[in-house]
Amino acid sequence: MSELTTVGRQREWSPALVFGAAAGVGALVAVAAGVYGGVHDAASEPTTQWFFTSTLHFKAWMTTVAVLLAIGQLLGGMWMFGKLPFGPAPSWVGPGHRIAGSLALLVSLPVAYHCLWSLGFNPDPGGARRFWHSVLGCLFYGTFATKVLAVRSHRMPGWALPVVGGVLVTILVLIWLTSSLWFFRTVGLEF
């Protein structure tokens, strides 16, 4: 009996290995997005603009909404981990955190669609803003995939979820700095 238990434990993945596998999946997602953006023949066409002046206006504001939601998510996550001086998080913070994260992903999708389908990946490091924005955009979805796996798995190291969540917010802020902020500084705060 004790031998069976020992064998069972030996087959169980260590938390670090589970995290490594999740990070590997995230890396694959990021690389897949980059490869698509590089190989796909960019359409160079506007897509969705809804009530905004142009697709670029739409993208700049949707990215801003995603960043604001992500900052709300960060605060919610910190509250759940007891890092805010408000005492234990109420029961609504957990689902609210999930809804905000889903909303952030939702508003990012039409933006990413235009980036990948219409503009493609810019491999030229000489065009610094567009190059780094391309890299960060791919990393965002890879990190998002890792975070989803980290949330779903109960065998991750304790530090995995807050670290991946923090990296995700950081990447999104950097994406905003290399796109929306640039757009607002170039065009102005237009809708």
Added chain:
Amino acid sequence: MLRRIANGFEAIVAVVFLVVVILLFTNKPTSIPSTAQGAAVDAYGLPLANAADGSAAPAGPDGAAIFKQRCASCHGADGGGSVGPQLNEGRMGEKYPDVADQIAVVTNGRGEMPNFGSRLTPEEIAAVVEYTRTVLAGG
């Protein structure tokens, strides 16, 4: 209750994510119309000769349509400028007295301007450049 809403919302977002991925692979760019829409063409898409006088029907890429599809989102619908610089009111003729320089920028890109050499044919680039130097210039 809130947990159920979160579950349902996550499911919806997952479906939207899948739809976007499918669109990435299935959505094709809009084809650029020719200036001679409806003109008779042969099996190779080349204009047929006019039966009356033997001259070929004028056909070529529509500069206005290309501008609307590929340029207007950055340069504005009227070429007045937005993220990209102003193109109308004769700005292109002033900036690029030699049309070849403007064609080179559109073909190879420069700074924030992406290159269109791999996305448009030389004829399409020439047509849209001509459009910015004539119609948009008010000429």
